[in-house]
Amino acid sequence: MRFAPLFLALLALCACTQRDAGRQSADATDAGATRAVTPAGDHAFQAAIEADDFTAHVRELASDAFGGRGPGTPGEDRTVEYIRSQFARIGLQPGNGADWFQTVPMAETVADASATLRLKAGDTEQALRYGDDMIVWTRSGRPHVSLKDSPLVFVGYGVDAPERGWNDYDGIDVKGKTLVILVNDPGFHAGNARLFDGPRMTYYGRWTYKFEEAARKGAAAALIVHDTAGASYGWDVVRNSWSGPQYDLPAKDDPSPRLPAQGWITGEAADALFKAAGQDFATLRAAANRPGFHAVPLGASASLELNSTTTLKRSRNVLGLLPGSEKPDEAILYMAHWDHLGTHEDEAGDRIYNGAVDNASGVAGLLEIAEAFRKAPTPPKRSILFLAVTLEESGLLGSKYYVAHPVLPLAKTVGVINLDALSPVGKARDLTVTGKGSSQLEDQLKTALDGQHRRMVAESNTTAGYYFRSDHFNFAKAGVPALYIGSGSDLLEGGKAAGEAADRDYGEHRYHKPGDQYDAATWKVDGIVQDLDAVYSVGRALADGGQWPNWYEGSPFRAARDAMRPTATHASDGAPRQRASAGGGSR
Numbered sequence: 001m002r003f004a005p006l007f008l009a010l011l012a013l014c015a016c017t018q019r020d021a022g023r024q025s026a027d028a029t030d031a032g033a034t035r036a037v038t039p040a041g042d043h044a045f046q047a048a049i050e051a052d053d054f055t056a057h058v059r060e061l062a063s064d065a066f067g068g069r070g071p072g073t074p075g076e077d078r079t080v081e082y083i084r085s086q087f088a089r090i091g092l093q094p095g096n097g098a099d100w101f102q103t104v105p106m107a108e109t110v111a112d113a114s115a116t117l118r119l120k121a122g123d124t125e126q127a128l129r130y131g132d133d134m135i136v137w138t139r140s141g142r143p144h145v146s147l148k149d150s151p152l153v154f155v156g157y158g159v160d161a162p163e164r165g166w167n168d169y170d171g172i173d174v175k176g177k178t179l180v181i182l183v184n185d186p187g188f189h190a191g192n193a194r195l196f197d198g199p200r201m202t203y204y205g206r207w208t209y210k211f212e213e214a215a216r217k218g219a220a221a222a223l224i225v226h227d228t229a230g231a232s233y234g235w236d237v238v239r240n241s242w243s244g245p246q247y248d249l250p251a252k253d254d255p256s257p258r259l260p261a262q263g264w265i266t267g268e269a270a271d272a273l274f275k276a277a278g279q280d281f282a283t284l285r286a287a288a289n290r291p292g293f294h295a296v297p298l299g300a301s302a303s304l305e306l307n308s309t310t311t312l313k314r315s316r317n318v319l320g321l322l323p324g325s326e327k328p329d330e331a332i333l334y335m336a337h338w339d340h341l342g343t344h345e346d347e348a349g350d351r352i353y354n355g356a357v358d359n360a361s362g363v364a365g366l367l368e369i370a371e372a373f374r375k376a377p378t379p380p381k382r383s384i385l386f387l388a389v390t391l392e393e394s395g396l397l398g399s400k401y402y403v404a405h406p407v408l409p410l411a412k413t414v415g416v417i418n419l420d421a422l423s424p425v426g427k428a429r430d431l432t433v434t435g436k437g438s439s440q441l442e443d444q445l446k447t448a449l450d451g452q453h454r455r456m457v458a459e460s461n462t463t464a465g466y467y468f469r470s471d472h473f474n475f476a477k478a479g480v481p482a483l484y485i486g487s488g489s490d491l492l493e494g495g496k497a498a499g500e501a502a503d504r505d506y507g508e509h510r511y512h513k514p515g516d517q518y519d520a521a522t523w524k525v526d527g528i529v530q531d532l533d534a535v536y537s538v539g540r541a542l543a544d545g546g547q548w549p550n551w552y553e554g555s556p557f558r559a560a561r562d563a564m565r566p567t568a569t570h571a572s573d574g575a576p577r578q579r580a581s582a583g584g585g586s587r
Contacts, residue, residue, distance in 0.1 A: 045089075047375035049368045049532045051525045055518070057086070057364035061338075062356035062518045069355060070342020071247055071315040071390050072108055079338050080316050083388045086367050087320030091374045095319025095385055096407045102317040104390055104401045106247045111137045112307040113243070119152070119269075121276035121300035128269055134223070135242045136263030138308055141251070145261050147304040150178040150220050152273075155295040156288030157182050158210040158222070164196065165291070172295045175218035178302040180270065181210050182288060184230035188463055190289035201465030207231075207264075208395060208468070215257035221304065222262050225270040232464030237512050238264050240353075244344055247394035249401060250312065261304055273300065315339075315390040317398050319407060322373055324383040324543065331383040331408050332539045333480075334369055335399070336362030336419040337392030337471055341512060350514040357506065357516055362419035363388055365532050372536055380543035382414065392420075392471050399471035403478050410475075411564045414542050415441050415549050416482040417535050418472035425502045426524035428488025430457045431531055435467035438557075439481035440549035441538065448537035452530060460489060460500065479560025481549045483538070487531055 043056040060066075060082060067075030084100045094100045117134050119126045128134040138145050156168040158181040166186075185205040187195030196202050203209050207224055214222035228234050242264070248254070265273075274281035277298040287293055318338070324330065340355030354360075370386045385408060389398030403410070431449060433442060436458035449456055459466055467473065472482035489499030510516040542549070551558035 045371060047371065049372050049529055049536065051529050053371070054364045054368055054525055054528060054532075055520075055523070057367050058356055058360045058518050061360035061363055062354040062516075064352050064354070066354075068342040068353040069338060069340045069360075070245070071106065071339050071394070072245070072313040073342055075342060076315060076339070076390070080318050080388075083318040083338060083363065083367070087318070087370065087386065090320070090367070090371050092320035092322055092370060092386065095321040095387070100318060100320070102319060102402065102405070102407065104315045104317055104398050105250050105253055106313050106315050106391060106394075106397065107141055107250050107310055108313050109138060109141070109246050109248070109308050109310045110244065111246070112309075115306045116304065117263075117265075118303045119273050119276075119300060120149070120303070121273065121278075121298065124276035126269065126272055126276070128265065131239050131243060132266075133269045134263055134265045135238055136221075136223075136261055136304065136306060137242060137246050138261050138306060139246075139248050139258040140260050141310045142260070143308060143310065145304065145306040145308070147178065147220055147261065147302055149301040149303055150176065152180060152277075152298040152300045152302055153177050153295055154180045154274075154279075154284055154288075154298055155214075156293050157184070157186055157204070158213055159185075159204045160213055160217075161204055166196075168288070168293060168295060169213075169217055170294065172297075174214070174295070176220050178221040178223065179214050179219050180265075180273075180298070181214070181222055181224050182230070182285065183207060183210075183224050183227065184463065184465075186289045188230060189285065192289070195289070195291075200462035201468075203465075203468050206465050206468050211259055211262045212256065214262075215259045220260055221302065222259055223265050223302075224263075225267060226264050227267050229463070232461060233507070233511065235266060240341065240344070240512050241393070245342070247315075247391050247397060249397055253401065253404070261306055274298070276300065315398065317390055317402055318388040320370060320386040322370070322380065322384040322386075324381050325379045326381040327546075328383050329408075330412050330414060331385045332380075332414050332542050333385045333387055333408075333416045333475075334366055334419070334535075334539065335387040335389060335416060335471055336366040337390070337398065338363050338388045339390050339393055339398070341393060353512070353514055354517045356518040357423065358421045358511065359392070359419075360518070361422040361424070361528065365419045365422055365528065368532055369536050369539070373539070376540075380540065381546075382543040383408075384539060384543060389471055396471050396474055399474040403474045410478055410480050413475075413480050414547070415439075416472050416475045416480055417441070417539060418470055418482060418484045419535075420470045420484070421486070422528045422531060423487035423502065423506070424523035424525050424528060425487065425491060425499065427492045427527040427530055428454070428499065429490040429492065430455050430488035431534060432457055432459050432486035432488055434459045434470075434484040434486055437552065438467075438476075438555055439483065439551045440547075441481050441483040443549070444538040444541050444547075445483065445485075445534065447541070448534040451537070452534060454488070454530075454534075457488070457490075459486065460503070476557050477560070479551075479557055479562075479564045481551055481557075481561065483535070485531060485535060487527055491527075
């Protein structure tokens with residue numbers, strides 16, 4: 001059955017009507033429950049999505065008492081208990097059978113900052129400084145990794161993409177060698193829209209892919225050369241994100257190949273290496289942007305001494321379920337990651353990475369949407385699963401584990417809506433859909449935005465590969481349609497210039513820094529409330545309408561969805577079929 005735009009509009013109108021009614025009334029039991037004293041102090045939560053309720057959750061989750069919400073720390077215990085208690089207060093059921101939690105096994109590895117990396121070319125040897133010139137770590141679980149004179153090979157972008165006719169590893173055996181790799185895609189640095197997806201990053205441009213491919217090729221180590229434009233963040237983000245504890249799923253839960261050592265080096269360190277090796281880095285970088293590039297042995301070597309402590313621990317996803325009144329075996333899934341970077345004990349000054357925007361905002365939004373569904377006058381016909389995942393900052397591991405061990409079958413999961421880093425900058429004329437043009441979930445979102453007199457736009461910085469940097473991506477690879485929203489940038493106050501300036505300011509001064517804190521004086525959350533209302537309407541329309549959205553034709557994820565639901569009918573009329581920018585995402 002195909003659903004005409006008018007029918008979709010009626011569904012969204014019905015959702016909005018129910019939503020507005022929920023602002024005005026709830027039954028006596030629920031009304032009393034919303035007034036209960038909660039771990040967020042004496043705040044009395046309302047049935048509807050409200051600015052004061054949203055900020056109450058953010059203030060709590062991003063407070064110093066939560067210690068930066070580091071997995072495996074006391075901050076995790078406090079965080080997951082807060083989310084569980086809020087799910088229970090709202091009136092949800094445990095989402096994992098009789099349990100609110102899904103245990104996620106993890107290996108915590110802490111690299112000793114005394115690690116040494118020496119690059120030798122001829123008579124010149126560079127001793128790179130940990131944190132200043134390089135960051136290196138291991139996923140192997142080995143307490144000591146030692147490389148002695150490992151040959152260095154420049155492999156361009158480190159991409160093997162047969163469907164694009166591109167193989168940087170063609171004709172060379174890199175087993176046991178240390179690879180030097182560029183970040184992002186050839187099309188980005190070449191400014192060539194005909195290479196890969198031009199300025200829009202594909203999965204081949206992500207650091208995760210590059211390390212995975214190097215491991216598949218048998219390399220001993222891989223070093224990505226940092227550049228701010230290509231990575232979309234500065235060296236300080238590299239230093240902050242990959243120093244301190246690093247987390248992985250244990251090998252038995254994630255048997256994919258792993259490098260003995262992997263890391264980043266600065267562009268300045270790479271320049272010096274190539275010069276000592278008699279090569280011009282700029283020339284080789286340009287060569288790597290052209291089809292037919294062949295890897296270049298540098299006639300240089302790397303020696304590494306890395307001590308690490310690995311501890312097997314457990315973290316937790318938190319799940320709350322609102323069963324459907326008519327089709328409880330079919331579910332819409334809302335998600336947000338609760339974890340952040342914890343506390344860095346070796347830093348002077350403020351050592352707590354509070355993560356107010358990233359991602360206390362997403363968890364607060366998840367709780368507000370859960371409250372709105374639970375307290376609506378009529379229950380949804382399909383179930384709604386609310387999933388707060390762990391270990392996003394460590395490689396999307398909590399969602400990766402859930403997808404491998406779903407509590408509800410993926411074939412029965414209608415769609416996923418991901419909330420990650422909502423911007424407290426006020427109301428906007430638009431709403432960002434990261435990876436716009438991917439799935440038919442956007443049809444429902446467009447209807448909801450039409451009702452708000454707003455428009456849908458793609459992310460402004462398509463070079464950053466944000467589509468591959470949040471938890472929905474694991475669901476996408478498995479075939480489940482996923483929608484990843486971000487706050488708009490065309491602000492009612494100040495227009496696009498103000499929105500873009502706010503994005504830059506956050507990226508430069510707060511992203512993955514201690515400065516990401518709640519600030520009552522500057523936060524404007526009325527725009528976030530509007531965004532949450534829109535994605536609530538999407539879920540409500542899906543819950544009551546019976547559609548099975550698919551990926552648009554040309555998406556690399558559509559085949560997985562079709563295989564999962566071969567007889568399903570899919571709802572989409574009038575929306576353009578566009579190719580997602582996922583490149584090798586389905587590999």
